[in-house]
Amino acid sequence: MGLAEVLDWTASALNRVDGDAFFAAFDEGHAVQYFYEPFLQKFDPELRKDLGVWYTPTEIVEYQVERVDTVLREELHIADGLADPRVIVLDPCCGTGAYVRAVLTRIAKTLNDKGGDSLTAQDLKTAALERVLGFEILPAPFVIAHLQIGLLLETLGAPLNESKDERVGVYLTNALTGWKPPKEPKTLLLFPEMAEERDAADRIKRRDSILVILGNPPYDGFAGVAVTAEERALSDAYRATRLAPPPQGQGLNDLYVRFFRMAERRIVEMNQPQKGIICFISNYSWLDGLSFTGMRERYLEVFERIAIDNLNGDKYKTGKLTPEGDPDPSAFSTEYNREGIQVGTAVTLLVKNGVPLAGAAPRSIRFRHFWGKNKRADLLADNVPYQELIPVAEIGYPFLPGLIASGYTTWSALPALFPTSFPGVKTSRDDFLVDIDRDRLLARLQTYFDPDVSHAEMRQLNPGVMEDTPRFKGEAVRDTLRKRGFLPDNIVRYCYRPFDTRWLYWEPETKLLDEKRSDYFPHVFEGNIALVSQQKPRREWQPSQVICRIGCLDLMDRSASFFPLYLHSDGSSLLEPVGKRPNLSDTAAAYIADLDVGPEDLFYHALAIMHAPAYRTENAGALRQDWPRIPLPATQKALLASAALGRRVAALLDTETPVPGVTAGSIREELKAVAVFTRTDGKQARSDAGDLDVTAGWGYAGKGGVTMPGRGKIETSNAERRTPNAEGHFNVQSSTLDVQRSFDVYLNDLTCWRNVPVSVWEYTIGGYQVIKKWLSYREKPLLGRGLTVAEVRYVTETARRIAALIAMQAELDENYRIVAADTYTIF
DSSP states (O other): OOOHHHHHHHHHHHHTSOHHHHHHHHHTTOHIIIIIHHHHHHHOHHHHHHHTOOOOOHHHHHHHHHHHHHHHHHTSOOTTGGGSTTOOEEETTOTTTHHHHHHHHHHHHHHHHTTOOTTHHHHHHHHHHHTEEEEESSHHHHHHHHHHHHHHHHHTTOOOOGGGTOOOSEEESOTTSOSSOOSSOOOOOSSHHHHHHHHHHHHHHTSSOOOEEEEOOOSSSOOSSOOOHHHHGGGGGGSOOSSSOOOOSSGGGSHHHHHHHHHHIIIIIISSSOOEEEEEEEEGGGGTOGGGHHHHHHHHHHOSEEEEEEEEOOTTTSTTBOTTSOBOOOTTOOSSOTTOOSSOEEEEEEEEOSOOOSTTOOOOEEEEEOOSTTHHHHHHHTOSOOEEEOOOGGGTOOSSOOOOOTTGGGSEEHHHHSOOOEEOBBOSOHHHHEESSHHHHHHHHHHHHOTTSOHHHHHHHOHHHHOOBTTBOHHHHHHHHHHHOOOGGGEEEEEEETTEEEEEEOOOSTTSSSBOOTTTGGGOOTTOOEEEEOSSOSSSOOOOEEESSEEBGGGSSSOOEEEESEEEEOSOBTTBOSEEEEOOOHHHHHHHHHHTOOHHHHHHHHHHHHTOHHHHHHTHHHHTTSSOEEOOBSSHHHHHHHHHHHHHHHHHHOTTSOOBTTTBSSOOGGGTTTTEEEETTSOOOOGGGTTTOOOSSOEEEOGGGOEEEOOOOEEEOTTOOOOOOTTSOOOOOOSSOOTTSEEEEESSSSEEEEEEEHHHHTOEETTEEHHHHHHHTTOHHHHSSOOOHHHHHHHHHHHHHHHHHHHTHHHHHHHHHHHHHSBOOOO
16 A cells, blocks of 8 residues: 555654653643644644534543532532542543543542542552443544543553453543433444444443533534434423423434433433432533523423523623633634634533422522633632522523513513514625615626627636525526526615615525525515614613615624514405514514504514613513513503603604704704714815725724625824723713714824714614624625715714614613503403
8 A cells, every 4th residue: 555654754753752751741631732632733624613622621521520529528428529439430531531530539539538548559450440431432532541541540640450361441432322222233343342332331331320410511513423313302302391382493312412301311210229429511602592492491300409600701792702802712712723712601510419499499500700811710619609590481591691571471472462473684705796876786687688698708707696505506596587587676675784784686586695584574664663672682681673675684692583563464365354463472463552552562562671781781681581571661651751751762763764853954063063974173074085085994804705894993082081992992871972082083194083972882783883884884895985975974863863763762661660650451
């Protein structure tokens, strides 16, 4: 095979290694840090991610082992903890053996603390061979685990006896299968040794009670083998609920959930007596995700104690920032992997001690947060106090702290009032189908539909629209659409981002428009309006928007849903003549009939409530979990007053309709000085001189042409001077309009919008900082031109709309409190 020379090179390299120094790293328990993880990172980074190979930092491993040892002693009343010969320990995904090694080290410490004798080494070896067990499905880490543990035993004076074929209790097996005797004949394996390994692991799975299951389950969906029916069925126990809302989404398909269920089933259903401990560090999405309501409900029912150590470090929920805005890296950040992993993590401790709660007392959990760069050291030091949480059934038993007002769970969720909603449009080809300028979009489309423009030419002009994906074949789609022809009337206004309406080519056929929402499109008609909300925000809950056009899925930062006020009736049913009908549930229809009001009044009332800062603050925990719930006023007077406020909010959010006193007519006195476009030298601005060009660095093209926000240029107006943080944000909070605390927001070195109040500049809706987001898309290299006069004044108008919204907050809060104090009772 021509390998002799290659093997000679390999031997030569190995012969240059200082063996003692190299194996000292194994003796110290850091083999993965120095060998396996860096090797995979260099050899195949994507494979490393697929295999879920993440070196678990020593502090986390030690913390979990110490917690388990303490619980064994204090709660299960096993005086010697992990060192007791009756305690069987399993790491079902042991990787290179970090947890097995740490358990053996803890056992050795306990035995030595007891005084030790000449049989201590023999006790330790017995533990390693018979009751400190590990399962691993990947051969490479399996081999390294054997090497590490064998070296540890040698270091501790308990070497394996090769003449007796002694082996430590680490087995090459799928931990998720084989726990019950198979009904079908065993699968024939390629090598007899593999069959022997499988059979030995299966005997372990069916032996006496496993008292402790701990480790770090895989983070990716790759299991290393085809998913069996047995494995797939593991999460079925979490798919039904008694009191909590049913699970939604695909989260239960995540691999780590199967490991939780495997461990829970072993401890709760298979152990006799039903006692044991589970301690995993895992993806923390299950703590509050909508997919995991049944999982959380079950744990509250079957475990006597639950403790959560939340290590945060999530890219999506917090941007890897602490509440104070400081860096909050992943707990898995290491020297070789400074980024760590993208999702947040948590250590979960589940204890089954066989002593059920007396009576019907609500089950509580213990919870604490760890933040910042020193979280691993803080975890090991155990210096952060726990808080007691009592999860609430109506919002899915979240295992995270959060505020919820008295009576909130009795209010009606948004879909219970307006039952029909639609997700937003997803183009998957924004750069082709969406544009700020209608003429530019029209020109692209005419070229696309032009039979004289070849596919190759089109690919050069716009590669994205010709690129094949699993759901889209560029050339085939273009051939189909050119035969049918261009639909010029389908260039429509499109709510792309908050306060940022553009043009969209709404293509009703093929996958040129990835998710066109054909069922939603007929309900977008003149005079109709829709609330925009979301069921579970990625970060903090954001107030609803209102639109009267078709909207983007990303109008909110995670899956915007649109609740129309009216639904179009096409006359296909005798019960529904052509026209429109209110989008109301039976409950909502009965309510407005009882109060003798219209559907619009209920719609605008809901908008007013959701824009009250007090509503968002007092119910922050619940709003983070599910659809917002709306208190219904008990009287007609209260509902009409609330609806009047909602109409004012809606007018300010509709950027294409002028608002007297704010964007049209005689401007209110307090708004006249807000966001005034100014040339800093006092001269008149000229568009032909570049004065309207956005070149201050507000945005740039990222990977794949995605627009990324930049730092831009901002200065404090008047005497105040502040320094932005690393992201260019100013950590200033204000709930009232105060033009004395304001910024000058620059287009370029010569022009700016003078006097933008802090609260206006930092105003977010849909998860986006409104004005900054708008500017990021209009940096001249991205837009291809300078701003128009109308666009410059649009920013001024937007700032004034936001200022007027902020000025309403006290009224909105007072309205919310009046309504919440006297709500309508629905029978």
